[in-house]
Amino acid sequence: MQYVVDPSPISIVPVARSESLFPVHRIYCVGQNYGDHVREMGGDPEKGSPVFFSKPADAVVINNHSVDYPLATNNLNYEVELVVALASGGTNIGIDDAMSCVLGYAVGIDFTKRDLQAAAKEKGKPWDTAKGFDQSAPISAISLAEDVAEIGKTKIMLEVNGEVKQHASTEDMIWNVAEIIVELSKYYQLKAGDLIFTGTPSGVSTVQAGDHMRAAIDGVGELTVELK
Numbered sequence: 001m002q003y004v005v006d007p008s009p010i011s012i013v014p015v016a017r018s019e020s021l022f023p024v025h026r027i028y029c030v031g032q033n034y035g036d037h038v039r040e041m042g043g044d045p046e047k048g049s050p051v052f053f054s055k056p057a058d059a060v061v062i063n064n065h066s067v068d069y070p071l072a073t074n075n076l077n078y079e080v081e082l083v084v085a086l087a088s089g090g091t092n093i094g095i096d097d098a099m100s101c102v103l104g105y106a107v108g109i110d111f112t113k114r115d116l117q118a119a120a121k122e123k124g125k126p127w128d129t130a131k132g133f134d135q136s137a138p139i140s141a142i143s144l145a146e147d148v149a150e151i152g153k154t155k156i157m158l159e160v161n162g163e164v165k166q167h168a169s170t171e172d173m174i175w176n177v178a179e180i181i182v183e184l185s186k187y188y189q190l191k192a193g194d195l196i197f198t199g200t201p202s203g204v205s206t207v208q209a210g211d212h213m214r215a216a217i218d219g220v221g222e223l224t225v226e227l228k
């Protein structure tokens, strides 16, 4: 037997300070996880249950690579996010076991076609075309969890063309990393190779072709992306 077409290559993310590569299985994302961002989008930040959506694994763009301005939008937004990389998974993971699934952390941008998302929200339709598009998930190298001091209380920021647009603390997350893993594993069998984008703080806005973004999380790393 043989493949009828060539199989797609595996998406990879480098591991910081090593020669290792992280093979991406799935990309899960959490929406509305910082109160000030929920409010700027016109919502009410109540801790009900988290909003989950996903991106295809090949939406990953590694650090220092440019991203082409995507199709079918006039309002592309950046969203800086802490990204969790899983070394193991499971279903119905308990809160005491959640952090043992974590391999490490990275800085990511959840690129969003805000015009398409707003139209979908208004009609109660899915967000897929607004979120799960090509090159929509730039990500830094992964820092191993053992090298990251305090993930629950560290600074997260993003600047566009040298001007700071987003700055917050991961302390402001409504659902912390362990709680996200617990909740997500109620719906999906989590696996080694999964990435979880954990939501963005306030300050999201439009970017144009030619804009240069630099995102950083203290103790985790840095990500630079140029929009072409």
Ligand code: MN
Pocket: 029, 030, 031, 079, 081, 110, 197, 199, 200
């Ligand atoms: Mn997001």
